[in-house]
Amino acid sequence: MKEQASNSESGAGSDLSRRNFIQRSAVVGGSLAVGSALGASGLASADAAPAGAALSAGEMTTLKAILARLLPGDDGTPGAVEANVHVYIDRQLGTAAYAEAVPLYHQSLAALNQAAHGSFAALTAKQQDRLLQRVEAGSVHGVSQAFFFVLLAHMREGMFSDPMYGGNANFAGWDLIGYPGVKFVYTAPEQAIGTKVTPAHMSIASVGGKPAR
Amino acid sequence: MTTLPKADVVLIGIGAAGGIASYVLTKAGIKVVALEAGPRLSNAEFAKQLDELGGYQGRNVLGAPKVNHEIPSWRPHVGAPVQHLRPPYAILMANLVGGTSVHFGAQFWRFHESDFKVRTYTVERYGTKALPAGSALADWPVSHADMEPYYDQVEYLIGVSGRGGSNPFEAPRSRDYPLPPVRSMGSAELATKAMRELGYHPFPQPAAVLSRKFNGRPACTFCDFCDGFGCWNNSKSSTLVSAIPAAEKTGKLEIRPNSRVMRILTDSAGNASGVEYLDSNGQMVTQPAAFVILSTYTYENTRLLLLSRSSMFPNGLANNHGQVGKYYMAHYYPSANGIFPGKPTNMFSGTASQGVAMDDLNADNFDHAGLGFIRGAEIGVSNETRPIGAAANVPPDVPMWGAAYKQWLRQYGNSIITVSGQLENIPSVHNFLDLDPTKKDPLGMPVVRVTYDLHENEMRAGNYMLKKATEILKAMGATKTWHYPPSPLAINSHAYGGTRTGEDPATSVVDPYLIAHEVRNLAVLGASTFPSTTGFNPTCTVEATAWFAAEHIAKNFHKLAV
Ligand SMILES: Cc1cc2nc3c(=O)[nH]c(=O)nc-3n(C[C@H](O)[C@H](O)[C@H](O)COP(=O)(O)OP(=O)(O)OC[C@H]3O[C@@H](n4cnc5c(N)ncnc54)[C@H](O)[C@@H]3O)c2cc1C
Numbered sequence: 120m121k122e123q124a125s126n127s128e129s130g131a132g133s134d135l136s137r138r139n140f141i142q143r144s145a146v147v148g149g150s151l152a153v154g155s156a157l158g159a160s161g162l163a164s165a166d167a168a169p170a171g172a173a174l175s176a177g178e179m180t181t182l183k184a185i186l187a188r189l190l191p192g193d194d195g196t197p198g199a200v201e202a203n204v205h206v207y208i209d210r211q212l213g214t215a216a217y218a219e220a221v222p223l224y225h226q227s228l229a230a231l232n233q234a235a236h237g238s239f240a241a242l243t244a245k246q247q248d249r250l251l252q253r254v255e256a257g258s259v260h261g262v263s264q265a266f267f268f269v270l271l272a273h274m275r276e277g278m279f280s281d282p283m284y285g286g287n288a289n290f291a292g293w294d295l296i297g298y299p300g301v302k303f304v305y306t307a308p309e310q311a312i313g314t315k316v317t318p319a320h321m322s323i324a325s326v327g328g329k330p331a332r
Numbered sequence: 333m334t335t336l337p338k339a340d341v342v343l344i345g346i347g348a349a350g351g352i353a354s355y356v357l358t359k360a361g362i363k364v365v366a367l368e369a370g371p372r373l374s375n376a377e378f379a380k381q382l383d384e385l386g387g388y389q390g391r392n393v394l395g396a397p398k399v400n401h402e403i404p405s406w407r408p409h410v411g412a413p414v415q416h417l418r419p420p421y422a423i424l425m426a427n428l429v430g431g432t433s434v435h436f437g438a439q440f441w442r443f444h445e446s447d448f449k450v451r452t453y454t455v456e457r458y459g460t461k462a463l464p465a466g467s468a469l470a471d472w473p474v475s476h477a478d479m480e481p482y483y484d485q486v487e488y489l490i491g492v493s494g495r496g497g498s499n500p501f502e503a504p505r506s507r508d509y510p511l512p513p514v515r516s517m518g519s520a521e522l523a524t525k526a527m528r529e530l531g532y533h534p535f536p537q538p539a540a541v542l543s544r545k546f547n548g549r550p551a552c553t554f555c556d557f558c559d560g561f562g563c564w565n566n567s568k569s570s571t572l573v574s575a576i577p578a579a580e581k582t583g584k585l586e587i588r589p590n591s592r593v594m595r596i597l598t599d600s601a602g603n604a605s606g607v608e609y610l611d612s613n614g615q616m617v618t619q620p621a622a623f624v625i626l627s628t629y630t631y632e633n634t635r636l637l638l639l640s641r642s643s644m645f646p647n648g649l650a651n652n653h654g655q656v657g658k659y660y661m662a663h664y665y666p667s668a669n670g671i672f673p674g675k676p677t678n679m680f681s682g683t684a685s686q687g688v689a690m691d692d693l694n695a696d697n698f699d700h701a702g703l704g705f706i707r708g709a710e711i712g713v714s715n716e717t718r719p720i721g722a723a724a725n726v727p728p729d730v731p732m733w734g735a736a737y738k739q740w741l742r743q744y745g746n747s748i749i750t751v752s753g754q755l756e757n758i759p760s761v762h763n764f765l766d767l768d769p770t771k772k773d774p775l776g777m778p779v780v781r782v783t784y785d786l787h788e789n790e791m792r793a794g795n796y797m798l799k800k801a802t803e804i805l806k807a808m809g810a811t812k813t814w815h816y817p818p819s820p821l822a823i824n825s826h827a828y829g830g831t832r833t834g835e836d837p838a839t840s841v842v843d844p845y846l847i848a849h850e851v852r853n854l855a856v857l858g859a860s861t862f863p864s865t866t867g868f869n870p871t872c873t874v875e876a877t878a879w880f881a882a883e884h885i886a887k888n889f890h891k892l893a894v
Contacts, residue, residue, distance in 0.1 A: 189733040198738065216391075248734065255733075271732055272724075279719035280385040295738065297746030298680045298719040301382050303564070304553040305681040310715070312518035313675045323382045331386030331393045 172213025173221050174228075179205060181228045184240035188247050189274050197291035199274055207277030207286030216332060223266055230261025283324035290320045333608075335618040339365040340893070341885075342607055342621035344593045344636070347431015348871050349857035349878040350627035351571025351579075352486065356879050358584035360886035365619065366585065367609050369592040369628075370397040370427030373434075375573075378562030384718040387435070388560030394426035394435050398592065402773040404631055404780035406822040409762060414781060416771055423560070423825045425629050429589055430572025432629065432825070433540075433871065437559035437684035438568050440492050440540040441710070441868035442483045442876075445476040445503045446696045450864045453696050454706050462706055464789040468659050468759040470863045473835050473844035474880070476503045482876035482883075490574035490875075491546040494538035501533075501691040514543040514552060519677050519749045520688040523713040526807035532692045537712055539685030540569040540871070549573060556716055558683035571875075588612075594777070595640050596624055596854070602644040603894040604854040610775075622893035623885065627857040627878070630660075631780045634765045634830035634860065637841075639777060650831075650848040650856075655841045657765040659832055660784055661865045662824035666709060666794050667752030668801035669725060670810025676746045679717045687714035693800055694867040695756070705793040709753035709867040711801060722748070727814040749808065751801040754826065755818075756867040758789050765830045784822045794818030826859070826870055833861040846881035853894045855881055 174182060183205045192198025199205075211217045212224060231239050235250060242250065250259065257264040277286030279296065287293060293300055300319040309316050322328070341357055343350050346366040354364050373394075386393045392400055403424065407414045425432045446453040451469045454462055463469055480503070486492075488510050496508035513536035516524075520536075527534040541552045552558075552567040566573050579585040590612035597618070599605040606620035626633055634657045638648035648656055689712035691697055700706055717725075722745060726732065730740045768781040786794070798815050805813045834840025837849035846861055848854040857878045859870040866873075885892060 190738055191735050194735065194738070196742075251733070274733070275720055275723045276385060279723050281383050283383075284385060292723075293719055295745065296719050296723060296741050297676060298722075302681075303382075303555050305555065305678075307515060307517070310515075310517035310554065310678050310681050312522060312672070312677055314518075314678060315676055316678060316681070323380060326380060328380040328383055328386075331381075331383065331391040332396075 172209065174209050174212065174224065178224070178228050179209065181232060181239050182208065184247065185231070185251070185270070186274060188244065188251055189271065190278060196295065197289070199278055201288065202278055202286055202291040203288040204274055204277035204286045207280070207284055208273050210285045211273070211276075214332060220269060223269065227262045227266040231259070234259050234262065281324065281328070282322045283328060284330050290318065294318060333616050333618055335620065338606070338620040338622065339363065340621070340889075341365070341623045341625060342367060342619055343625045343627060344596075344607060345369065345431060345626070345628035345632070346429055346571070346576065346587060347627065347629065348433040348436075348571055349874050350625065351430060351433065351575040352875045352878040353625055353627060353857060353882040354585050355489070355575040355579040356882035357886055358579045358582040360883075361584070362886055362889060363584045364579070364586070365621070366587045367591040367593050367607065367619065368429050368587060368589050370394075370429065370589065372429040372587070372589045373562065375562070375564050375566050379564035381561060382555065382557040382564070384720050387557070388423075388718065388721070392424050394428060394562065395424045397427040397590070399425045399427055402777075402779045404765075404782045404823055405768045405771050406782045406784065408783075408785040408820065410783060414768070417823060424823075425825070428572075429587055430570045430576060433570040434562045434572050435560050436570075436825075436871060437869070438540040439685045439869045440494075440538045440872045442503065442505070443476065443479075443866050443868060443873050444501065444695045444697075447864065447866040448472040448475050448479070450707070457696065458700065458706065462700075464706070464758050464760075464787060466760045466762050466787065467789075468761050470759070470832075470834065470839070472863050473833055479873070479876050479880065480504070480506060482879040483872065485879060486872065486875045489578070490540060490569035490571070491542050491549065492538060492540050492569060493543040495536055498535035499533070499689075499691050501694070501697045509538065511543045511546060513537075514539050514541055514683070514686045515554070516688070517678070517682055517686060517715060519679065519715060520686070520713050522749070522808045523751065523804065524688045526804050527688070527690050529807055530803065532690045534688045534690045537685055537687050537689045537714070539683070541683055541685050542567045542569065547574075552683060552686075554682045554686060556681050556683075556718065558685070559716055593628075593636065596626070596636060596649055598640070598642045598644055598649065598851070599894070600644070602851065604649075604851055605894070623853045623855075623889070625855045625857060625885075629858060630827040630830055630860040631765065633856055633858055635767065635780050637831070638767050645850075650841055650850045650854060652850055653837050655832065655837075655839065657830050659759040659829040659863070660763045660765045660782060661757040661759050661828040661862075662784060662821060663754045663757060663826040663865060664786055664790055664794055664818055664821060665752055665754050666797040666801060666815075666818065667750050668798055668805055668813055668815040669727075669748055669750045670805035670808065670813045671744050672747050672749060672809060673744065673811055674747070677749050679715045679722070679746060679748055680719065682715035684714050684716045687712055693797065703792070703796065705789045705796065707756040707758065707789075707867065708793060709755040709797045711751060711753040711797065711804070713749060713751055717750070727812065749805065749810070751804050753797050753801065754867055754869065755790060755794055755797060757828075757865045758787070759829060759864060760787060762787070763829075782822045784820060786818055786820045791818055826865065828859045828862045828865050828870065831856045831860040832863050834863065845884040846877065847885070847892070853892050855885060857881060
């Protein structure tokens with residue numbers, strides 16, 4: 120198939136434009152950010168994680184406040200928090216596959232709060248956006264661009280993956296992007312340009328699928 | 333350590349190439365023991381795996397038995413720091429009976445006549461000065477005419493859909509495809525029209541997916557989970573549902589799943605004498621054999637040879653000429669995206685092999701004079717996108733987060749069409765595989781280290797193809813287009829080289845019949861033997877060359893076996 124992805128993450132990715140490209144080019148190729156910068160140590164031994172395994176209540180507050188800016192829910196449709204993306208991230212961080220990212224979350228969330236003079240969640244939305252823009256530009260001490268890109272990748276995973284992983288609650292992510300959900304058959308009219316396909320709102324869990332480790 | 337009774341042929345890995353070889357050998361009456369690192373799964377299991385995160389987007393569940401733990405490391409050139417890529421990492425191979433043919437995208441191409449004589453054609457038309465610096469461009473030792481009967485037999489054994497003659501650049505074929513093309517879809521129709529307007533010759537993509545019922549298997553239902561997934565409907569023509577069951581019917585194929593070969597053994601005369609493998613209970617077992625076939629995909633083909641050292645082969649098996657690992661190649665996939673506002677393009681549907689392709693800018697099908705590069709790319713349009721991937725595919729001037737990002741996704745998330753190609757990669761003396769000196773897999777075996785970069789020919793050709801893809805999108809009515817510059821995709825699902833085929837042991841590892849120059853009872857199958865990549869996907873030719881080699885081995889078994 121005509122896959123598009125880039126290999127380079129850790130070494131060659133130190134300059135911004137390249138990183139930007141890498142992050143954006145993870146189009147068909149996959150979760151490069153966690154994949155190559157920080158990824159898994161041992162996939163096979165990964166255990167299904169208990170909920171709330173990785174982050175403290177305080178860290179969850181900060182994470183939710185960030186996610187509420189990354190994909191806001193204040194326009195009348197669910198955003199990342201309403202879709203439980205924080206639940207997805209916390210659950211994944213509790214698995215061996217994401218274990219290496221956990222210290223990065225601990226350290227970055229703490230540093231972000233510090234940059235917010237104590238509490239990121241307590242800032243106004245405008246202030247939060249400005250601070251996140253500085254993080255994205257790599258100019259906040261202790262919160263690397265690498266962390267930001269990992270967070271964006273995790274946000275996309277949580278928002279747009281099958282709800283059985285804990286995010287995409289009520290298919291909010293799939294409705295947002297116009298993905299009908301798991302469907303075993305597409306008819307010719309459903310593949311025409313201009314047809315609005317009725318959402319199937321189906322998770323693979325409904326036919327026995329289980330989260331991959 | 334247990335030593336088992338001697339086998340006629342031991343097949344290491346039963347994927348695309350091994351599956352075909354098992355069929356040809358057993359049909360000829362030869363007994364085959366296939367050792368496969370992964371399990372045997374069925375469509376009932378695949379039916380529970382329609383999950384982007386588990387399959388394509390990075391977890392690669394079908395690679396959990398092995399490849400996810402041995403991802404090659406990469407450096408762009410000698411002396412550059414090595415990058416250790418870690419799982420989850422998308423587009424890796426699958427470990428199970430049927431191999432990667434189980435989760436491949438099923439785009440199924442025969443190569444051109446000029447592909448097999450790529451150096452000769454290039455030099456005759458443009459002179460030796462057109463050969464890129466550092467190029468190791470070589471003709472294949474076989475021609476298209478040699479391969480045509482095997483292409484034909486593969487297509488009719490497994491079930492391939494397409495329309496012979498619809499591509500004016502296609503080499504002569506002895507008969508049409510066994511099945512008509514798979515259904516077209518909206519984006520492909522739009523692209524077909526635009527390509528025609530621009531003077532190109534579009535045609536339905538050939539697909540190893542059933543357009544109609546074939547050998548008891550049903551037609552494809554276009555579910556959007558093909559590329560990177562096993563087929564729940566048995567419509568994808570993997571070797572798991574075609575060649576392998578047919579081989580088993582002969583009663584001469586024994587498949588041992590969950591059996592990972594660690595080393596190929598040699599005797600004091602330098603012949604292959606069998607293999608050592610970890611069986612499904614984790615016990616090390618010796619399986620002696622009269623003939624050994626290595627068909628474990630490009631990276632493992634080189635790795636197992638390099639790991640199988642002996643006094644006769646101190647630098648790795650079949651490597652006394654230092655050729656194992658040389659001329660590694662991989663595709664770069666130039667692709668451009670366009671927005672079609674207000675219209676769902678229904679890109680979240682279908683299969684990767686459904687769609688339209690054009691061959692006008694591939695191979696030597698166009699005049700390269702003044703362009704500054706040789707060879708080209710097949711270009712086409714397919715759907716089969718999924719939401720996690722799509723959410724990352726936004727134009728460079730759109731933010732990747734915030735209200736504007738969300739608004740963009742809502743407005744255009746399902747209104748995109750991508751025109752993409754696969755660019756021929758010129759073999760280079762600078763691109764090669766060896767063993768990583770530091771990184772090991774969980775069993776303590778060194779992983780492959782890839783030394784690979786795109787060079788000037790690929791950069792120029794890649795940028796040219798991006799320009800052409802953008803023109804097509806504009807002619808289709810895209811209101812906005814975007815793309816990213818060419819970059820090397822070192823670890824690739826289209827990986828080639830390392831055990832090149834050729835007449836000369838000084839510049840190749842295997843002979844024209846894919847038998848090792850240095851070991852008469854060892855064959856190596858797969859794209860690792862290809863002298864060039866072409867601008868097409870590899871697997872049709874992987875299977876045709878495996879058939880060709882297996883037939884030769886069967887015919888000459890008593891001369892070759894030890
Ligand atoms: C996501 C994806 C999409 C693709 N799409 C296309 C496409 O559309 N068209 C196309 O032409 N090609 C496509 N390809 C490429 C195609 O899958 C390969 O060309 C083809 O499968 C190669 O065949 P092979 O027999 O060499 O290797 P495989 O099919 O990978 O088979 C190798 C087998 O060897 C086994 N093995 C490995 N090591 C050992 C060991 N030490 N001991 C025992 N067994 C071992 C593996 O488990 C595997 O089963 C795609 C590949 C990927 C990953």
